[in-house]
Amino acid sequence: MENYFIPDPLKINDSFSDNIFCHFDSVINNKKNHRFILSVSGGSDSILLLFLFIKYFKGNSDRLIICHINHHLRHDSDIDETFVSILGEKFNIKTYNKNLNPNDLPKGVSIEAWARESRYDYLNNIMTKTSADWIVTAHHANDQAETILMNISEKTGLFGLGGMKEINNKIIRPLLPFTKDYLMRIIEKYSIPYVIDSSNSNINYKRNFIRNVIIKPWQKNNLNLIEAITIAGNNFQEWQESILYFIKDFIVKNSLENEDGSFIIEKKELKKLPKLARVFVFQVLTNSIGKLRKHEIENIKFFFDKDIIGNKYLTKNKYIILNDRKVFIVKKNKYRIKKYIELTVGDKCKFYGYHYSINNFSKVPFFSNNPDDEYIDQNKVLNKKLVLRLWKSGDRFKPLGMSGSQKISDFLINNKINYFEKNSQVVLTADDKIIWLCGYRIDDSVKINSNTKSIIRINRILNSHL
Template identity: 40%
Template sequence: MTQIPSLNTHKIAADLLVDRFLNHLQILLDETGKEKFLLAISGGPDSMALLTLFKSVQLSNVGEFVIGHVNHHLRSDSNKDQEFVQVVGKEWHVPVFIRHLEPRSNEKNESTEAWARENRYRFLKTMAYESGCNWIVTGHHGNDQLETVLMNLAHHTGVIGLGGMNTKHGKILRPLLPFSKHDLNGFISRYSIPFVEDATNNDISIPRNFIRNQVIGSWEKQYPDLISAVNETVSHFSEWNNALFFFVDRIIDNNVYYLSKGKIEISKSSITNLPTIVQAMVFQTLTQSRGQWRRHDYTILKQFIKSDKTGTTLQQKKGWELLNNRKRWILRKQEKRSKNKLEIKPGDIVEFGNYVYGMNLLKKPESFTANRNTEILDWDKIKNRRLFFRYWCTGDKFQPLGLVGHQKVSDFLINNKIDRFSKDDQVILTADDDIIWVCGMRIDESVKVTPRTKKTVELQRFS
């Protein structure tokens, strides 16, 4: 293991790069009070430069900071990186938090890089919460910004992709973006800052490494001011993006309705006449996926909107699903439905699906309630039967109260113009496998209260 030298922070603090970093960090933090930071430290040169800078600056609103390290277990020597970071934390008196990724858990059809990035940020957020940190700070620098922009161009992300990474996004800070890799390497060399090398960074079969080693390296030699020029250009695109999203946010504020259980509704008429790119930006914003769309995503959405076929759905980023429902678009987060059923007895309060249900015997027989979430049933018809909640399934039938003959639950829901998402979530109550209540909709004719009813039971559904 590399011996970790102590830092001469007084000498380092006099460096011009530290002064530039301090000024930039102060602008990012604005007038905030004393903050606590989780520094994302891999052990590589960029993150070690970041850690050294934080050790050396004196700023009123920079309070405590801790190290967050994610061991991806994608390389045979990843444990050595972890050990290095732990030793650095011990020698430099900075608390270290560690999390581990499990490569075998990557079951999705996505690149290893995308999977690692998503889970790395997820763990960083977890560590920030556990350590009481206000901010997550990464070591992305100007060369990383150029790599990102070029990768976005290759992925057809359009104008939004040209905006690159933000120096401040939510609770994530990237204070090294104004600095080039050359700047940071010089800083590391001047003060003999220790770091570990990731050999896979030289593997040009990885697209980002190819851009870094085969494109940017040669380009920067020809144009030494390349990184600063790119940073300036990216800031212009970011301003354009922010301006566009400002108007998108106004559209959302005036036309979007947030329904129960996480559903989002927007009328078609409110966005039909907008350019397709603006419609896409509306859905990007609602699904928290700004900057993550590729050309394919735009093309599919455009075709989906143009087809305008009621009842069809489109998968969106981050597990969202978009439904074409007559005069409205409806978004919801996809969730796995339970295949189990849940029993209920008098006096019980149980939770199933998106609702809580209660069941109580009534002292005096009652026959009617105008509340669709409350039903009164003839207790004698079901008292010797087991009652279970479950989701409806294909082939289910019941006899809706007031109608002659049985009807398929699917037809009943369609006739009542229930949208597909609500239809998917529809719960029924059965008595020994016979449907007695399509919850929130209608009871079965067989359990209705009649003049001969002696005892009744009340069923309630709560949001």
């Protein structure tokens, strides 16, 4: 610690910092009782962020958590980690350090993308571990300009042109309106120490190339370049909000949300929209606004244009879009869990979204058309092992009233059951023989007849109806 002169953050008091604190009031004032994870690299921007937050919270370290990620992309990166740990100890702020291994870089993924994703994964893990409320990063206006130009170089669409948002889910970027030069004035005035990242001059990294080869020479002819690009980004963000307003209004008026969380949209209504607007609809429904690359957007357009019934499109964040005759169905893809539940008469259980019960029934049953409420001959299943499970390929049963057996798959297809419902279809078996295709038909072998002496009632109720 003796190698660093560390000034007192509480002594920061000037017009430049006052402007930042006024902005903090508009961004985080109503969150003062929350806890904040500060992403601190050791560089000038994140160290200033740390000092400003200490000042803003009047030295109350209980509200703050420091996170440092050592990517080990430089031979001297341990210096950064040590420096950040010293500051955490000095200011009595809980500090978490994470060491990454560049050898874990997946094939085909850029170092920058790997570092960014690994960093946010760790920050989110710490937020869960500490029950913190927000992740705070030190991105500023120059970073925003670089991000927008990077997105343009990658053939971005409307959402990429807007750049980073100041508040996005649980991430806050409170320095985003301020330029690097503006922030450096505060750092230099108070001699705030920081570590210089030698890799910032390496133009093999795309962001460094844009910063050093494109923006800096350009600024010589346009002193207001950063401001101009960030204002353009803000304008695009307003366009985004306006378009999303109408897209969400379309969804409210033209879609149906099922009890299982899936959405149904009629094709004829969707086809009235421009092609890109159709993509926006599904980006909203699949929680992927601003997360799709150009080729992914083109793939979704092609999926709609091809319009083949039964086709499915799986998004990166595990949603499925199903082309189902006159509608499209959108649902979060939940992998089938390979499990089963054994039952005996008198039992109740929960299984794949339903409450099941199986009971003796002493009265003469009142037969209804409710396929979730069935009555069977108890003697036909006496002393047999009853099991609820998902149907599987090759399963057969003899539907009530039919003379021959039928594959479960054929029954579901003939009844036009969509992919999502098929994927979670449950059957009840007795010694491995299917006696109920739950919600549709019992097997003919367990039906009640004139010789029936005792009856079992099998019933299921959707969870949301309880």
